[in-house]
Amino acid sequence: MARSQLPSASLHVLLALMEGDKHGYAIMRDVESLSDGAITMGPGTLYGTIKRLLGDGLITEVTDEVADGDDDERRRYYRLTGAGRQVTSAELTRLATLLRRVRRWRPAIEGFGS
Amino acid sequence: MSRDGHARLYRTLTTLYPRTFRREYGEDLVQSFRDELHDRGAIRGWARVLGDLVQTIPVQHLEVRMNTHDPSRRARWSLGAVAMAVLAVIAIGRAVIILVPVVLLVGVVALLRWRSQVPYRDAISDGTVHWWKLLVAGAALFLSIGAADNYGPNDISVPWTVAVFLFLSAVSLLMLGALLGLVHLTKRLRRRPAV
Numbered sequence: 001m002a003r004s005q006l007p008s009a010s011l012h013v014l015l016a017l018m019e020g021d022k023h024g025y026a027i028m029r030d031v032e033s034l035s036d037g038a039i040t041m042g043p044g045t046l047y048g049t050i051k052r053l054l055g056d057g058l059i060t061e062v063t064d065e066v067a068d069g070d071d072d073e074r075r076r077y078y079r080l081t082g083a084g085r086q087v088t089s090a091e092l093t094r095l096a097t098l099l100r101r102v103r104r105w106r107p108a109i110e111g112f113g114s
Numbered sequence: 115m116s117r118d119g120h121a122r123l124y125r126t127l128t129t130l131y132p133r134t135f136r137r138e139y140g141e142d143l144v145q146s147f148r149d150e151l152h153d154r155g156a157i158r159g160w161a162r163v164l165g166d167l168v169q170t171i172p173v174q175h176l177e178v179r180m181n182t183h184d185p186s187r188r189a190r191w192s193l194g195a196v197a198m199a200v201l202a203v204i205a206i207g208r209a210v211i212i213l214v215p216v217v218l219l220v221g222v223v224a225l226l227r228w229r230s231q232v233p234y235r236d237a238i239s240d241g242t243v244h245w246w247k248l249l250v251a252g253a254a255l256f257l258s259i260g261a262a263d264n265y266g267p268n269d270i271s272v273p274w275t276v277a278v279f280l281f282l283s284a285v286s287l288l289m290l291g292a293l294l295g296l297v298h299l300t301k302r303l304r305r306r307p308a309v
Contacts, residue, residue, distance in 0.1 A: 024142050025149040042166020043146035044131070047139040048174060076142060 006091050009049045012039055014058060014080060014088040021062055023075035024050065050078060058084035117151050124163060130171045132178045172220055219255060219283050245294035252287030259284065 006014070009031075016022060016030040027050075028041050041049075053059045062077045080088070115123075124147045128140055150159040259280055 025146045028146065040162065042163050042170070043143040043150075044163075044166045044170030044174070046146065047135075047142055048170055048177075051135070051139070075145065 006087070007049075008039060009041065009045060010053060010058075011088070011091055013046070013049050013053060014084055014091075017059060017078060017080040017084070018088060021077045021079045023077050025075075027078070053084070054078075057081060058087055115156070117148065117156075120151055120156055120159070121148050127167055130167070132174050134178065135174045176221075219280060221251075243298060245291050245298050248287050248291030248294060250291075252284050252289075252291055255280065255284035255287060 012031040012034055013027055015034060016027045019030075022030065024043070024046055028043075028046050032040050050059065054061065058081060059078050060081050062079050121144055125140075125144050128136060128143050131140075131143075147159065147163055150162060154162075259277070
């Protein structure tokens with residue numbers, strides 16, 4: 001049974017977590033930065049995505065930590081699991097393979113030539 | 115309005131999420147909104163979360179229903195929805211018929227958005243098998259528009275732009291369902307072994 005590709009929001013959340021543990025708002029900021037502003041998440045979209053990724057075992061919640069420079073607020077931090085790293089790597093490989101094939105197949109296509 | 119006031123208003127809006135989602139992530143939602151207010155200001159903060167609320171509230175409610183593996187629970191939820199609709203008609207009267215096409219359309223959009231967010235799970239391998247659901251949704255939307263036009267209250271006028279939008283949505287659902295049905299049929303015919 002073919003695996004469906006990762007939705008864009010899920011992939012970007014996983015990519016943001018590849019750098020290390022982050023809390024929700026930091027993930028939101030990094031996703032926007034990573035996508036050059038193309039993907040902007042609201043809190044509902046973010047935590048809906050986090051809920052699904054937690055349910056699928058691709059990320060895990062780490063023990064409450066205090067955010068840097070903000071002693072009064074305890075935020076929930078999230079971490080990529082081993083399975084999450086594998087899925088993210090597989091997805092990036094799939095995209096890289098697709099790009100390579102497009103370049104080989106149609107090098108004349110503007111913007112895709114190697 | 116102070117930042118606390120904006121956060122309180124947003125917290126009130128988050129009560130529209132399912133209880134389980136709210137219980138788990140309610141504080142995180144409000145905290146993220148506070149951070150948005152701090153970084154971007156009230157106007158840009160609200161501009162982001164309002165669209166987010168409209169999209170994600172129906173999706174979260176749908177996820178709660180679709181993720182149940184208990185057929186009897188789904189049946190109870192369906193019967194409960196029908197009972198609520200009947201009670202609404204009795205309590206509110208014919209005016210509720212105007213809302214039916216809008217509710218149907220919101221439900222279909224939420225369903226399509228939920229489908230797009232379900233990641234890599236093996237449960238759904240071929241989306242074309244759901245072609246008949248789009249046909250049913252389009253037909254139901256058409257019927258409800260007709261019912262609202264014929265049996266709805268005469269003292270409530272629906273803007274023609276809304277009526278046209280609902281009509282075109284019904285047509286789109288029917289055409290998409292027919293197209294997916296054709297693709298599904300073609301796939302099945304191709305899978306048949308050669309004689």
